[in-house]
Amino acid sequence: MAPKVLISDKLSPAAVQIFKDRGCDVDFLPDVGKDKEKLAEIIGQYDGLAIRSATKATEKIIAVASNLKVIGRAGIGVDNVDIPAATAKGIVVMNTPFGNAITTAEHAIAMMFAVTRQIPAADVSTQAGKWEKSRFMGNEVTSKTLGLVGCGNIGSIVADRAIGLKMKVIAFDPFLSQERAIDLGVEKVELENLFKRADFITLHTPLTDRTRNIIDAEAIETMKDGVYLINCARGGLVDEIALRTALDSGKVAGAAVDVFTEEPAKENALFGAPNLVCTPHLGASTSEAQENVALQVAEQMSDYLVNGAVTNALNMPSISAEEAPRLAPFVKLAEQLGSFAGQATETGIKAVRIEYEGDVAEMNVKAMTAAALTGVLRPLLQTVNMVSAPEVARERGIVIEDVRREQHGAYENYIRLTVITERQERSVAGTVFGDQKPRIIQIKGINMEAELGENMLYVTNEDKPGFIGQLGSILGDAKINIATFNLGRKIEGEEAICLVEIDGELPETAISEIEAIKQVKQAKLLHFAGQ
Structure with missing residues (x-):
């Protein structure tokens, strides 16, 4: 049975034809997007929803979209789509980031x-x-x-x-x-x-x-x-x-x-x-741009519905159904490593090097590299995704290098991500154990083992007595509970790293107090979504 698509905003006839040519049944109802009740009444019939800005794919609409598999936005902005609600229901949300x-x-x-x-x-x-x-x-x-x-x-x-x-x-x-x-x-x-x-x-x-x-x-x-x-x-x-x-x-x-x-x-x-x-938000308002994004969204949605290909998805990795179960934890690890490095980097990025060692080197490295770049870039570009991240990196002249090698060390699978800036190189490495949970195992060459929670406090400090007590007192005074506490160092008395998972948001005043501790070189609050 052919997938069924609803176009609820004004898209060009050429876009409608693309859906038909690629094996989809299409209902072109360009005014229904403005009628919330009518949209809610009929959306349950459809596998795909193609929209511009007039249609609001709210949580209520998504809740009654019993068959919906993909929402495609002809344009870059997706403020009119409840992405968390779509994600929770397994609906892919796509946009067309480069057409305008x-x-x-x-x-x-x-x-x-x-x-x-x-x-x-x-x-x-x-x-x-x-x-x-x-x-x-x-x-x-x-x-x-x-x-x-x-x-x-x-x-x-x-x-x-x-x-x-x-x-x-x-x-x-x-x-x-x-x-x-x-x-x-x-x-x-x-x-x-x-x-x-x-x-x-x-x-x-x-x-x-x-x-x-x-x-x-x-x-x-x-x-x-x-x-x-x-x-x-x-x-x-x-x-x-x-x-x-x-x-x-x-x-x-x-x-x-x-x-x-x-x-x-x-x-x-x-x-x-x-x-x-x-002017009234006319940046994308030319006939050529509107035509381009309409054709792109039709191609992307029909390819996904008919062939399972994922392009420009904001909430789904580009991974085939066959490899997903094995690859998914490594994709998550790669994005976590990238996010860690991206949040900790404060100067212009020249290059990103990702090393894959062991069995992971034989997997879909392209998907993992895209996930890592997504993590690196997202602190400044929140709409970047696994498809757009490599292109965004290339536009900015960031050199991407991936290295694959057989197992040499103690870990069966090992990923190391290095961000190279104009001032320094910063590396973070991780692995996936038998429980399928990603772990950080090395930061800046210092060994430690840690899972990443939603809120993490990352501190680099001199390995001297008194630091941990002062840190604990500051967190206690701020009424912040410690979930996990991880320490690592290379040599006694030299640089050390502290990675603390905390419950809740740490106030800026507390960060300033931590930075003021004599032994502290850097203190940064890191966030990892969906942990």
Whole structure:
């Protein structure tokens, strides 16, 4: 029996035809996504649900989707899909992360011209018969410095277009290697340096805890007087009240904004500010981009429903059904090792080396490497998945090396992940025992054995008396319970490592107290989801 797919938003006829050509039955009901009750009434019939942004795949909808196997979002954002609910029910959630890149990059360039030449305001004035030629004095972009905050898929396209406009491009991106920067023709800089030097600043980074309000009052104060800001990435990257103040004072000469903290933006602190250009989240709104993502989602969903192939899944590894039982714990181990290294790394990553030793070297190394890269990249790019992670790493010029060898040591299976930055190499290794649970067995060359829980405190310290007592007192004072406590060292009196699983979230004040302990070199709280 052919899989049955519901298209509940407006997708092109070509996408409908792809489903049919690849063996799926399709119901094209482009208005049903706006009708929650109707969608809930009929969703139980379908194996696949293809959507854009109008359909809300909520927990309630997913609960009554008794046959649903895959939800495909034509576009990158999946805010309208309850991914945890879908995961709990075994429903794969896919998106199309690369289909909108050119369109979004072009919109950023268009917005830059619009704000620096005051085109929207000049158009309104001219059509009103005012002919205010002297009022709309603009600025050239030629020879100006463009600062990119984020230089991934979209940012690199903006860089290419800006270089074509004879601009000097500087970029801040923790994952951008020096070699990739040279290939792109951009200068890699730290964020503080970018703020000081750029005439135009454009944002092309996801919204994460680290990037939220990356442009705030303090950041704006360090920028050039008369800087221009462009945000076609995500609402929440810019403190809108701080930007409004800077526009009013003239510190920021102009801003072009396509995305807002709250959308749809019917009211906003920015509205009415001088030299402000706003558009209603049009970054992906071209006919070409909409066609591309529609065709991609149709291909991905039909391949999964008919052949079991998984592409651009946000909640499922790219693993075949046959190898899944044996491979799954090693995929989890690889992602844990990557997550550990990614959270502990604070400088730009040049390369990632993954060594597979023993029986694991004969398994699906590609899936494990993708899982490891997902772990490494996710602290800064929360939407990255096992399919997109290798591509995201390549875009940023991160060199990926996997090494396979026969068993040499005491462990039948062994994975070591090394992150190479501009300053250092950091390694973490692990294995899977007979209970199928991943274990950390070595950090920075220091042997220890530990399972990773949801909240882990990682401390590097000098191996001297008094440290453990002080650490325990601080955790006790913070009313934080210790679940497991793991120690390791190479040589007595030298560097040691402490890895503590704790119940609950450790306050920042407690972290500061731990860092203040005389023997402590570094203290970091690490999180591992789904443990």
